[in-house]
Amino acid sequence: MIDERTLLAPWTGYEAEPGTWPGGKTLAFWLAPNIEYYEIDPAPNLVRAPWPRPCPDLQNWSWRDYGNRVGVWRCLELFDRHGLKGSVSLNSAMCRHFPDIVQAFVDRGWELFCHGQYNTRYLFGRSPGEEREDLASACREIENFCGTRVRGLLAPALTYTETTLESAAACGIDYVFDLCMADAVVPLRLPATTLLAIPYSIELNDFFAVVAGGLSATTYVDRFRTQFDQLMAESARQAKVVGLPLHPYLIGMPQYIWALDRMLAHVRQHDGVWCTRARDIADHVWRQVLPDTSHP
């Protein structure tokens, strides 16, 4: 269960946190494309309807399908051009339905972390046992595909229960992306262990910025550059993290892809930036900052 009093230690100032990342870099940047599979007619969930319209909600479903048919390839070409690799937020069912896409990321050295099984199968309403089995099954499917242990979790469609963090730890997860309180890595104190909360930069998420927030691509680029520059300046006092959560069904559209190009070019202009994967951020923190802390 979540203990709000102990999960997060009070903030004690910039100086209490690590000073730099490897190589003397001060700002870590990581890409987080959400590679998702949406079922057209999923089993109902009592808490949240998967689609806003009656089945078949082709308008919304087919847009998600665009990400896997078209957008992801456009994004990959752009990531390659900028020489960047990051961490894939992966619905494990993608390994069955679109293995070419998952393999393309594996071939390029990207990390795969768990984003549940399907983006239409939520954790809301699951019992602790069901939730643990859902997450374990998703991690197994990804590990069987890529041969590497899964260590990170972003809950599917940002859905949770009171036990999600403990279930994640029980599955061997040692870092999560679901908490939005900081631009630096924060330890999460669970009763039996510790997890890391790695910044996912929710307000830079293309879906939250463009769809929920109504930004044009033009203003989305401006938001990204402004946030990046502010954190670059603050990173002189405390090592900071910028995550860039993306959805190829949105950012892969012609009218938005150019914005991503401008953002990545902005990142590449700065010498003090460590372009990395979430796994490498976690490794650095566990080894250099919290070497004596027990974790999964």
Place this chain on the structure above:
Amino acid sequence: MTAYPDQSWFDVRTLRPDRVPRPAPRFAPGCRAAIHLAVCLEAYPLGARPPFPVPGALDRPHPDLANWSQRKVALREGLARIEALLEDVGIGVSFVVQSQALDELSGFLPLLRDPRHAIVAGGAHAAALHSTFADAEAEMLAIHAVLERLRGGLGVPVEAWRSPSGVHSRHTFAVLARAGVRAVLDLNNDELPFAIKTEAGTLQALPWQHFSSDLHCLGVCKQPVRDFLNDLSEGIAWLIREAPAAGPRVLTLPVHPWIIGAPHRFRPFAQALRAWAQTPGVEFVNVRSLLAAAEPDGRPA
């Protein structure tokens, strides 16, 4: 691989640049980006409310005269501005016409019958959602009524179908195939035409993109119009740069004259459209030319 209903519809599920297992559409020589401008001419009956929210629907207490009359701009001055612009720029477009709107379009019949343009059936009216039909037979009767009204009223072929407000029943595609419809603009999932299978035959899915439309970007997301147009201009430039490796793609731009035809939006839109039309490599297409490019021998690719 587990078979899910959606996966049984498609033979082709990727536009991976190095592995496109489908015949490439035959666009005009030199085409690097095909812009499909789809002008949506909709009817919003004052007393008709959709059973769930859809973009553009009347959403204030009855009688919602303000919204109802604003939607009428699409069938009056908004369309007149677009007509003049199309004449000036000299491009062909698709008109997505709802059968109940036809009653108010008598002044625009020469425009709709102009052979440069193509007609898409848009259903009966914006709140006539296909999720509400009791069964496939009721849906078939409604589809037939729409097609007959449009064919009779316009006297030109109806070349494709777009479901009202992008809403469907579980039977819509099969019923459309049974009704003899050749192509649909109901899926937002591709930038090239592709065939979809139904129990009653094959349909050609022509690219649609609600999430590029003025209805979504300006009406729902409230983007500034100049940002919206700048984003599209950047997107077109991107497609042009991409085309030598990926081939020409279709950028579908659905517009609603009650939105884009408002004077303060229309002026920058007209400037942008003129600029796009003068851009080397840009070709304007409509459903007829798209079908000809996708089905050079008259059969689904």
